[in-house]
Amino acid sequence: MIQPLEELVEALCTLPTIGRKSAWRLALHLMERPEQDALKLAESIVRVRQKLTRCKRCYNYSETELCPICSSASRDQKQICVVEKPVDLFAFERSGRYRGVYHILGGVLSPLNGITVDKLRINELSMRIINEQPGELILGLGGSADAETTALYLARIYRQQGIRVTRLARGLPVGMELEYVDQITLSQALNERTDVHYES
Ligand SMILES: [Zn+2]
Structure with missing residues (x-):
């Protein structure tokens, strides 16, 4: 089979609620959409993984030491x-x-x-x-x-x-x-x- 496509399907299958059939549909969808769209998705995954850390107070995901909720005066x-x-x-x-x-x-x-x-x-x-x-x-x-x-x-x-x-x-x-x-x-x-x- 087509190796890179199979690998993408395998990766998508690891996501919650995504079975094999949905994984194939998503993978093919990503191939059929403009390349730009697929790259944007890939980049945003990389960005959240690299930029987000845990808020040191509440342990929610955050870009900063304290998340927006913990640093909000209106909360x-x-x-x-x-x-x-x-x-x-x-x-x-x-x-x-x-x-x-x-x-x-x-x-x-x-x-x-x-x-x-x-x-x-x-x-x-x-x-x-x-x-x-x-x-x-x-x-x-x-x-x-x-x-x-x-x-x-x-x-x-x-x-x-x-x-x-x-x-x-x-x-x-x-x-x-x-x-x-x-x-x-x-x-x-x-x-x-x-x-x-x-x-x-
Ligand atoms: Zn917080």
């Missing part, structure tokens, strides 16, 4: 929403309702899969809480069992430290990842968030 810097992954942050941003800042954990606790406390940015969160003394910590985690365990774990530590901990309202589909929740449901879950009273 409530005392309200921290804890999310699993950057994709969840973008889900909250799309909903347009959230005016606080974030903390990206990098996953949820899953001891069976080797994801223990030290594998996530929980120490970093604890440091932030000491340094920043937030008024509220919102647990913006998904509906999976592991997310639930993580939420309870975090709520217990920070409630003991006297921090107000809230969580998204029930009504998010059970087991669903936040990134697939529609904007209206997510805004509602955020608006109707509840205080966690975890007694240990």
Whole structure:
């Protein structure tokens, strides 16, 4: 077969939701479009990979040491929403309702899969809480069992430290990842968030 084309298909197949058939369609599409378009796409991939780093405060992707959200005067810097992954942050941003800042954990606790406390940015969160003394910590985690365990774990530590901990309202589909929740449901879950009273 045509080697470079096969290689492109293989590369595209590694992307989420892209199966072989879609990969072929995309690869051929890139061949049929003007060369300029395909090069622009390739260059923007190189650019994000080379230019973006992690915000040193919230761990979102950023071009600068502090991301635009962490350095914005119009965001409530005392309200921290804890999310699993950057994709969840973008889900909250799309909903347009959230005016606080974030903390990206990098996953949820899953001891069976080797994801223990030290594998996530929980120490970093604890440091932030000491340094920043937030008024509220919102647990913006998904509906999976592991997310639930993580939420309870975090709520217990920070409630003991006297921090107000809230969580998204029930009504998010059970087991669903936040990134697939529609904007209206997510805004509602955020608006109707509840205080966690975890007694240990
Ligand atoms: Zn940031």
